[in-house]
Amino acid sequence: MPHSPSRTTGRAAVLGSPITHSLSPVLHRAAYAELGLDGWTYERHEVTEDGIAGFLAGLDTSWAGLSLTMPLKRAVIPLLDGISETAASVEAVNTVVFGPDGRRSGDNTDIPGMIAALEERGVHSVESATVLGAGATASSALAALARVCKGEVTAYVRSEERARQMRRWGERLGVEVRTADWARAAEGLRAPLVISTTPSGATDGLAQAVPATGGTLFDVLYDPWPTALAAAWHGPVLGGLDLLVHQAVLQVELMTGCRPAPLAAMRAAGEQELRSRAG
Structure with a gap:
């Protein structure tokens, strides 16, 4: 049975450096549209390893989660209240979820995302x-x-x-x-x-x-x-979009509480964006 969102509004973003190329906003916004999460936003922010602590310190309770890319996947770990066993196994966090009590929890959706992409094929x-x-x-x-x-x-x-x-x-x-x-x-x-x-x-x-x-x-x-x-x-060939979509599906579920996230809509949005960039 589908799960309802954990909150009616929420802010999320992808952080990293460089970040302008990231497809994450396209994928997450497509999920929000498909799920009817009109009160949710997803942005991108250029954040370096030296700037991650300050960025986290400046967030208020409207924030629900963050996606992290390089070079932040290891730098963020000391700044969190806890990380999952999956993240600990590779010492890398690509997902941060903020609890209602302000707790910062780190996870890694790259690993299960890669497994899910392979299983899909x-x-x-x-x-x-x-x-x-x-x-x-x-x-x-x-x-x-x-x-x-x-x-x-x-x-x-x-x-x-x-x-x-x-x-x-x-x-x-x-x-x-x-x-x-x-x-x-x-x-x-x-x-x-x-x-x-x-x-x-x-x-x-x-x-x-x-x-x-x-x-x-x-x-x-x-x-x-x-x-x-x-x-x-x-x-058979799988590409980076397969990995990106499957790990983003898990991020959407963790951040919003909505399960299942709309895999097909997210993939279609990613494919369309890549076609636009190509020409």
Whole structure:
């Protein structure tokens, strides 16, 4: 049974730096419109790591929640009253919810959002997986793979320091992680699930090495889309919009109390916005 909103009005926003590119306002506003939450607003604010404490201190009781992007996902943790086990597992918070008593609770919807996006495409379990890259998103990918992957995860990285970091995350999350040099990343494309967590352009050189029959590719970028790797892929492809929409669905539910959030309407709004930006 659908849940009613926890409050009739509320303010929310996405914070980060840079933030002008964020699709979050489009997705959340589409959800509010579909749910009839006329008294709710969602904005974007440019906030740096040094400015997050001051921003939080200036909020009043009209605020219901915040979405956080880089570089704030770890910087915000000491400023909160508590964080979920999911957020603690990767030391990253992308969602802050304000309780009626003013309590600031942190959560991470990237991990369950990634799992939900995979399940939507029929990927519930794989025997092995590849992770391309070792940045902040890679730790969330490992946390998701702890639920999805039965066997070994191979992470392709550019330095021994990043390799050690990924192995440490694997130990912490209960994932068997093997690391390999980025120069061998083409070998990893044969895995049943490949998750690319790299910046734009980083995997372009791998497009020519895509196997004739591939597993599932999850490329977390959404703009520009498709990436060269995604365009060349022979098999199911998920993009960054899939992740963004599914994690935003969970954010809307946490902040407003409305369940279920309107996945289809949010995805349609995101697709329309990306088409507008493209041309």
